[in-house]
Amino acid sequence: MSTAEPGPVLSLRQVSVRFGTVQALHQVTLDVHRGDFIALVGANGSGKTTLLRALHGMLAHQGSRLLADRGALQAMVYQRPFMLRLTLANNMRLALWLAGVPRATWPQRMESALRRVGLLDLLERPARALSAGQQQRLALARAWVIGPSVLFLDEPTASLDPSAKKEVEALLAGFSADGMTLVMSTHNLGQAKRMASRVIYLEQGQIHVDLPTDRFFGESLEGPASLFVRGEMAWKLD
Amino acid sequence: MNGFGASVRTAFDLIANADAALVRTVLLSLSVSGSACLVAAAFGLTLGAWLAVARFPGHRLAVLGVNTLLALPSVVVGLVVYLLLSRSGPLGSWGILFTPSAMVMAQTILVLPVIVALTRQLVADSLRDGGDQLRSMGAGPMRCALLMLLHDRWAVLMVLIAAFGRAIAEVGAVMVVGGNIDGVTRVMTTAIALETSKGDLPLAMALGIVLLLVVGAVNLLLSLAQRGQGSALAGVR
Numbered sequence: 001m002s003t004a005e006p007g008p009v010l011s012l013r014q015v016s017v018r019f020g021t022v023q024a025l026h027q028v029t030l031d032v033h034r035g036d037f038i039a040l041v042g043a044n045g046s047g048k049t050t051l052l053r054a055l056h057g058m059l060a061h062q063g064s065r066l067l068a069d070r071g072a073l074q075a076m077v078y079q080r081p082f083m084l085r086l087t088l089a090n091n092m093r094l095a096l097w098l099a100g101v102p103r104a105t106w107p108q109r110m111e112s113a114l115r116r117v118g119l120l121d122l123l124e125r126p127a128r129a130l131s132a133g134q135q136q137r138l139a140l141a142r143a144w145v146i147g148p149s150v151l152f153l154d155e156p157t158a159s160l161d162p163s164a165k166k167e168v169e170a171l172l173a174g175f176s177a178d179g180m181t182l183v184m185s186t187h188n189l190g191q192a193k194r195m196a197s198r199v200i201y202l203e204q205g206q207i208h209v210d211l212p213t214d215r216f217f218g219e220s221l222e223g224p225a226s227l228f229v230r231g232e233m234a235w236k237l238d
Numbered sequence: 239m240n241g242f243g244a245s246v247r248t249a250f251d252l253i254a255n256a257d258a259a260l261v262r263t264v265l266l267s268l269s270v271s272g273s274a275c276l277v278a279a280a281f282g283l284t285l286g287a288w289l290a291v292a293r294f295p296g297h298r299l300a301v302l303g304v305n306t307l308l309a310l311p312s313v314v315v316g317l318v319v320y321l322l323l324s325r326s327g328p329l330g331s332w333g334i335l336f337t338p339s340a341m342v343m344a345q346t347i348l349v350l351p352v353i354v355a356l357t358r359q360l361v362a363d364s365l366r367d368g369g370d371q372l373r374s375m376g377a378g379p380m381r382c383a384l385l386m387l388l389h390d391r392w393a394v395l396m397v398l399i400a401a402f403g404r405a406i407a408e409v410g411a412v413m414v415v416g417g418n419i420d421g422v423t424r425v426m427t428t429a430i431a432l433e434t435s436k437g438d439l440p441l442a443m444a445l446g447i448v449l450l451l452v453v454g455a456v457n458l459l460l461s462l463a464q465r466g467q468g469s470a471l472a473g474v475r
Binding site (some may be wrong): 081 | 374376391
């Protein structure tokens with residue numbers, strides 16, 4: 001895990017998001033520092049995905065979203081990656097084209113990204129013919145290839161078998177070791193403990209706890225976060 | 239039963255003898271309906287994709303309107319185009335009434351709503367699946383919609399086949415704006431209508447069978463192309 005440097009690369013200030021009558025995020029203030037590996041945890045509907053989308057700038061919201069470098073690229077990997085009915089190579093080219101990466105650098109970038117995720121030999125295979133684990137690795141390559149300053153991950157291993165999960169976790173650990181900033185939502189507290197440098201606990205669209213990983217799991221938390229960590233959320237009646 | 243049997247025999251005789259008038263009529267039918275579909279596709283695919291992502295006051299009304307136009311009577315289209323192209327009409331100076339060009343124009347108008355409505359639905363469904371992820375990669379709404387046309391290219395082909403089927407099977411519009419002139423604007427459906435009015439029902443039925451066989455052959459070619467692509471993508475979800 002990388003040590004966080006001062007000066008946030010991305011900040012939210014008093015951000016609120018509402019979907020109809022549902023307040024998905026409420027007055028969230030958050031700084032993401034270079035090299036952070038943040039795990040967003042919380043029950044279903046607590047606002048993890050909404051927070052990721054707000055951080056990525058994909059949601060209309062109240063409050064402000066501040067980027068240290070306005071030209072920096074960001075990428076997001078979803079639980080079930082969407083691949084166009086094209087080859088791996090063309091899905092990668094699409095990502096590079098959409099991100100506005102100079103065409104001259106595409107071959108070298110694609111080769112290093114696909115080599116990194118172990119899919120270089122499958123360059124001309126249809127992306128949708130890959131297994132779920134391979135598709136998730138391709139999604140990581142597709143995100144990594146544009147050189148994002150921050151990579152957002154929405155439960156990236158939730159629908160994978162243990163072996164594929166391990167492969168994806170190894171890749172994420174590698175990205176983090178290289179200094180990439182990652183923000184990941186997860187239901188898997190073990191995964192958060194193993195991988196993240198910082199854990200944020202959300203409930204009802206608000207940040208209740210934001211601590212370095214060792215303190216999050218080491219300190220005696222109070223209230224709902226404590227129940228969540230102890231796995232007793234399901235028994236909360238009120 | 240005998241009448242139907244005679245029709246089938248006549249149909250196969252016409253095909254086997256490669257009757258010159260029949261070949262000319264079939265080729266004109268294919269070229270008029272094919273051209274109409276190509277022109278309508280150029281506008282309809284883009285318009286359908288745009289309608290899938292555009293949000294403006296009256297959007298729902300526009301979608302409702304396009305869907306309603308799926309039931310557009312071909313004779314009404316023929317009448318409208320006739321009025322436009324007639325000597326006193328606003329486009330009368332073009333001088334294309336009772337020519338294949340007028341028939342292409344009428345069929346283009348007829349199949350445009352089919353392509354727009356089906357494309358809009360197709361793109362909207364695909365966007366629900368992957369639109370968010372394409373947007374997260376930096377694609378704007380219209381680019382997302384056009385990428386979905388690429389993603390669903392075989393379904394788009396089915397839309398075009400449906401439009402072609404609508405065009406080649408219609409009789410009202412081409413009859414009104416084409417005039418069913420032998421050797422000039424006579425297509426399969428107007429020939430069938432003519433033979434029916436003359437009371438030569440076996441020949442009319444035979445021409446109907448030929449029409450179905452021609453359309454079937456076009457669909458077969460397209461599905462073979464699709465299958466060829468499909469086998470290359472074996473196992474693709």
